[in-house]
Amino acid sequence: MKMYDYPAPNAQKVRIFAHEKNIRIEYVQVDLINHALRKPEMLAKNPMATVPFLELDDGLVIRESRAIIEYLEGIKEGPNMLGKDPIEKARVQELDRLAELGLMLELGHHVHNISPFFADKGPQSKEASEMALNCYKKNLEILEGLISGDEFIILNRPTIADCTLFSTFTFAESIGVEIQKEFSKITSWHKKFGERKSAKSNEK
Ligand SMILES: N[C@@H](CCC(=O)N[C@@H](CS)C(=O)NCC(=O)O)C(=O)O
Secondary structure, eight states: EEEEEOOOOHHHHHHHHHHHHHHOOOEHHHHHHHHTGGGGHHHHHTTTTTTTEOOOSOEEEEEEHHHHHHEEEEEEEEEEEOOOSSSHHHHHHHHHHHIIIIIIIIHHHHHHHGGGGGGGGOOOOOOHHHHHHHHHHHHHHHHHHHOOOOSSSSSOOOHHHHHHHHHHHHHHHTTTTTOOTTTTHHHHHHHHHHSSSGGGGGGO
């Protein structure tokens, strides 16, 4: 199977996940900056014109990072990364949603409102970019109070929540947003998780 890829947060999240599960994927780099995803042959595979998307050997295409992750978890049992029972699943999902919706998405809103790359999507607003950044910071504070692990944010093993959070911070760094030092649990987790091989999968 192939994954259409770019050093961007949702793609990195899947790469870290696949690496932790030891699933081999062929990564195909897409020239996202030069709008390669908007070419007809790419739109035929993925009309959403985003990465990542996965193409199976029989040609079936799976779009949306979470759908890809569910597929990868389904084809290989161990290590379990989405939760083994209803309580684990709920707790992992809770933190993953906070990382994705409360952090990654807010950073996305921030960038959509300031970057020339997204200028053709609609009117950009300085106020909207500031509001998104404020929400991001508020949610970081909430996350600091919810992290229950040290090397992993929950369950003492890698889960999707680690993958989402780590790729969110890679994205944050790339746009000059730092994790404030006062969030000691987040900072310590980030340093430790960053030492894992899977976390280095954005380095080409
Ligand atoms: N909900 C989608 C979001 C995918 C997404 O927004 N990908 C970004 C990179 S992380 C992208 O391709 N952006 C290009 C664009 O919006 O033009 C998913 O999780 O797969």
